[in-house]
Amino acid sequence: MQIDLRTVSITPLRQTFDHIAARVGGDKAASRYIEATMDVQANANFHYRPTWDPEHEIFDPKRTAITMADWYAFKDPRQLYYGTYTQSRARMQEVAESDFDFVETRGLADGYDDGARRIALDFYLPLRHVAWGANMNGASMCAYGYGTAITQPCLYQGMDQLGVAQYLTRLGLLLGQQGDLEAAKHAWLNAPAWQELRRYVEDTLVLKDWFELYVAQNVALDGILFPLAYKEVDAALAAKAGPTVAMLTRFQAEWFDDSTKWVDAVMKIAAADNAGNKAQLQQWLAHWRGRAMKALEPIARLALADAAGGAMDRAAKHLDTRMTKAGLA
Amino acid sequence: MSNVFIAFQKNEDSRAIVEAICEDNPQASVNEQPAMVRVDVPGRMVIKRSSIEERLGRSFDLQEMQIHLITLTGHIDETDDEFVLEWRH
Numbered sequence: 001m002q003i004d005l006r007t008v009s010i011t012p013l014r015q016t017f018d019h020i021a022a023r024v025g026g027d028k029a030a031s032r033y034i035e036a037t038m039d040v041q042a043n044a045n046f047h048y049r050p051t052w053d054p055e056h057e058i059f060d061p062k063r064t065a066i067t068m069a070d071w072y073a074f075k076d077p078r079q080l081y082y083g084t085y086t087q088s089r090a091r092m093q094e095v096a097e098s099d100f101d102f103v104e105t106r107g108l109a110d111g112y113d114d115g116a117r118r119i120a121l122d123f124y125l126p127l128r129h130v131a132w133g134a135n136m137n138g139a140s141m142c143a144y145g146y147g148t149a150i151t152q153p154c155l156y157q158g159m160d161q162l163g164v165a166q167y168l169t170r171l172g173l174l175l176g177q178q179g180d181l182e183a184a185k186h187a188w189l190n191a192p193a194w195q196e197l198r199r200y201v202e203d204t205l206v207l208k209d210w211f212e213l214y215v216a217q218n219v220a221l222d223g224i225l226f227p228l229a230y231k232e233v234d235a236a237l238a239a240k241a242g243p244t245v246a247m248l249t250r251f252q253a254e255w256f257d258d259s260t261k262w263v264d265a266v267m268k269i270a271a272a273d274n275a276g277n278k279a280q281l282q283q284w285l286a287h288w289r290g291r292a293m294k295a296l297e298p299i300a301r302l303a304l305a306d307a308a309g310g311a312m313d314r315a316a317k318h319l320d321t322r323m324t325k326a327g328l329a
Numbered sequence: 330m331s332n333v334f335i336a337f338q339k340n341e342d343s344r345a346i347v348e349a350i351c352e353d354n355p356q357a358s359v360n361e362q363p364a365m366v367r368v369d370v371p372g373r374m375v376i377k378r379s380s381i382e383e384r385l386g387r388s389f390d391l392q393e394m395q396i397h398l399i400t401l402t403g404h405i406d407e408t409d410d411e412f413v414l415e416w417r418h
Contacts, residue, residue, distance in 0.1 A: 009363055032341055033386070079386035088387070 023072070033079035038072055040148040061146040064211035065280050066270055071147030073269050077261050078153075085156050089163070092251055099247040100170065108244045109174045116241035117175055123233055123303040124249070125172045125184030126194055130225070131165035133201035134158065137217045144210040153262055157218060160259065164252055171248045193302050197295040211270070212284050218263045220288035223319035224296055224312075226256040232311035233303045260322065268326040282328055289319065333374050333403035333414040336367040342385065343397040349380035365399060373415035374403070 015021075015029045019039050024030050046057050056063060061071060068074075080088065103109055138158015145151040172181050188194050200221065207213040230253040237245045246253075271278040293316060300308035323329070335350075337343035343366065350368050351357045353375050360367040368374070382389045391412050403414035 007363065029344060031344070031384075077386050 031079065032083065033076070033081050036081035036083075037075075037148050037152060041146070041151070059146060063144050063146070064209045066211040066277050068147075068270070068273050068277075072149045073273065074147065074150040074266055075269075076149070076153045077265050078258065080153060080156055080262075089160070092254060093163075095254075096167065096251040099250050100174070103174065103244055103247055108242075108247075112175065112244050113241035116237050116245070119233075119303050120237060120245050121172060121176050121180050121184070122187070123299065124168055124229070124245075125176075125181060126188040126299075127225075127229060128165040128168040128172075129185070129188045130197065130201055130221075131161045131168060133205060134161035134217055134222065135165065137204055137213055140205075141210045141214055141217075150266065154214070157259060157262075160255055164255070167249070167251050171245070174248065175245075193298040197299060200291055200295040214266070215281060215284040216288040218259075219267060219285065219323070220292045220319070221295075222256070223260075223263070223322065224289070224292050224315045226252065227315040227318045228296055228300055228311060230256060232300075232315060236304055236307065236311075264322050264326045267323065267328060271327045278328065285323065285328060289316070330372045331416055332369045332371055333401075333416065334367055334369045335374065335376075335401040335414060336365055336399040337394075337397045338399060339364055339366050340397060342393070345384035346376070346381055346394060346397070348384055350374065350376055353377050353380055370414075373413065376412040376414075378410050 015027050016024070016035065020030050020035055021027045023038050024034065041059055043059060046059070049056065050058050061068070078084075078088075135158045138154055138156075138161060142151045142155035142158065145154055169181065172184065188198060200216075204213055204216045204221070207216060230249050234246050234249060234253070267281065271281050293312065296315075297308065297312055300312050304311050337346060339361075347359060347366055347368055350370075351359065354368075354370045357368050357370045357374070360369065376391070376394070378389055378391050381391075391407065391409065394412065401414060404417045406413040406415070
């Protein structure tokens with residue numbers, strides 16, 4: 001008996017789902033990101049309107065002044081869906097863990113310069129309350145936003161901020177004691193330098209328009225705070241006492257570079273959709289950028305003393321350059 | 330002119346790589362096999378890191394391509410930004 005071996009090629013009847021095919025223009029294989037994102041949120045056959053907000057459906061595009069022809073235009077350039085998001089953050093966490101490990105095993109925290117340690121503890125620790133506010137705000141944007149393309153990365157952004165808060169806490173425990181965290185909370189609640197920033201964070205917690213919240217949190221506040229905290233202050237501490245703190249804040253610095261790709265893309269897409277959006281975004285941006293500058297100036301002075309003015313200018317310029325590129329000049 | 334070709338296992342990453350090759354080499358022809366995809370180009374094929382990164386939405390090291398690679402033909406010229414296959418005789 002003779003057996004012939006041959007390959008049978010079975011072509012699938014369809015490459016992707018119908019609703020994806022309609023979006024990618026024909027029946028061709030789409031990326032996991034597209035399949036896991038496009039048209040995922042329910043948009044019809046809602047039952048009762050929520051009792052807490054009878055003006056709107058449970059998922060309603062009218063919860064913001066921003067209008068879009070297609071809410072799924074907000075594609076994330078990083079293409080993060082649950083799988084790729086967790087993988088990418090696991091990689092970043094591994095790097096951060098090994099940095100913390102290195103600082104611990106070499107005793108770098110114990111030998112750290114005491115003047116620089118004081119500045120690091122006073123400046124970075126209260127920021128964990130800011131990061132927690134950002135976590136709440138990310139969840140809020142996700143809850144009240146419309147369309148999986150934008151609500152999905154909003155929640156990731158919020159979760160990342162929780163990670164930032166945790167790394168700041170660990171920085172505090174490594175460079176200082178439990179008591180330093182309590183002192184930082186006390187400073188956050190009472191010290192004059194922090195009150196303008198606390199007002200900013202608390203005001204954003206009650207913003208009703210989720211897209212305004214996006215501008216206030218992701219664009220204006222983070223856009224100036226991160227260059228200030230993780231470039232300017234970081235560099236000043238490194239010049240004074242070596243790169244120990246830079247290693248402990250590495251996640252924040254790398255995460256900011258990564259997340260700005262998405263933050264800028266959303267602004268660009270929304271502004272390009274219609275002139276009304278652009279004017280609204282410009283107005284929000286001007287308002288919240290101004291408040292962020294006012295809120296961050298005293299804490300910049302706390303860490304950088306006389307060099308604070310120049311550092312704030314550079315941090316603000318960083319944001320302005322990004323927004324010009326996004327078409328919001 | 331003879332073809333150069335490259336074949337990858339079929340997966341999420343290699344789909345982006347193949348799309349990038351097709352865009353950068355208009356004469357490319359794609360041959361889809363079960364679990365494998367092969368791309369032929371007459372004479373010379375350029376694989377650009379930037380095109381792949383654009384599709385993957387993350388930074389990409391061209392050497393990552395080796396993980397998905399099954400086989401290829403042609404003389405290789407590899408830099409950080411481009412992977413070129415061509416016949417040089």
